Amino acid sequence: MNKKTRSLTLAALFTALTVVLLYIASLWPTGQLGLVAVASLLVAAAVIESGLSFGIFVFVASSALSLLLIPNRVAALLFIVFLGYYPVLKSLIEQRRGNLLQWALKLAVFNAALTIVWFLMRHLLIGFFGDLPGIWLVYLGGNIVFLFFDYGFTKLIWFYINRISKYINRKV
Numbered sequence: 001m002n003k004k005t006r007s008l009t010l011a012a013l014f015t016a017l018t019v020v021l022l023y024i025a026s027l028w029p030t031g032q033l034g035l036v037a038v039a040s041l042l043v044a045a046a047v048i049e050s051g052l053s054f055g056i057f058v059f060v061a062s063s064a065l066s067l068l069l070i071p072n073r074v075a076a077l078l079f080i081v082f083l084g085y086y087p088v089l090k091s092l093i094e095q096r097r098g099n100l101l102q103w104a105l106k107l108a109v110f111n112a113a114l115t116i117v118w119f120l121m122r123h124l125l126i127g128f129f130g131d132l133p134g135i136w137l138v139y140l141g142g143n144i145v146f147l148f149f150d151y152g153f154t155k156l157i158w159f160y161i162n163r164i165s166k167y168i169n170r171k172v
Contacts, residue, residue, distance in 0.1 A: 006050075007049070007050035007051070007054050008054075010045075010046065010049050010050055010054070010168070011046050011050060011054040011057050011058050011061075014042040014043070014045055014046045014058045015057075015058050015061045015062050015065070017039075017042050018039045018042045018043070018058065018062040018066075018079075019062055019065045019066050019069060019070075021035050021036075021038055021039040021042070022035070022036065022039050022062070022066045022070055022075045022076055022079055023066075023069065023070050023075075025039070025075035026070045026071065026072035026073070026074065026075040026076070027072070032074065032075050032078070033078065035075070036075055036078045036079050036082075036083050037083055037149065037153070039062070039079055039083070039084070040079065040083040040084055040086060040087055040153075041087070041153070041156055041157070041160065042058065042062075043055050043058050043059050043062070043084060043085075043086075043087040043088065044087035044090070044091075044153075044156075044157050044160070045160055045164075045165075046058040047087055047088060047091050048157070048160065048161060048165060049165065049168060049169075052088060052091060052092070055087060055088045055091070056088055059084045059085050059087075059088060062079070062084065063076070063079065063080045063084060066079065066080075067080075081113055081116070081117055082110075082113055082117075086109075086153075087153075087157075089106075089109055090106070090150075090153070093105045093106055093109075106146075106150060107143060107146070107147075110142070110143065110146045111139065111142075111143070114138075114139065114142055118135070118138075
């Protein structure tokens, strides 16, 4: 099998698995965030195995399919707005020099996404949300959780590269 065919096959497989995980996440509200994070790991796997363009393909295809197929779209929206594109950006950001710059860029991306969600929610549900005086607590808590997520996600990527990827790259 040539490299392009192998990459496309893996991307399709990762896309299908991502949609399945997002579907399960929509049915299981208590594990929703964790399953969406695992689904984003499949985007990272596509980046590792086939490159950035296939990672972007997995994200876009999974996002579109999940919006079409999943009845409860909260999991799909979490994937689209916060976690699905992050492995691609993480790969690009971590190619830069300097840990401080990397962390600043990662936090800037997260805070931009959180701000967009906040303004959309506020605009769509103005009577429900109103003005929260403690919105800075949401940002502070969100940034702390994001830092833990990034650290854990890095460890999961390391685990994938060192324990799983060698079986995917095996010649039959």
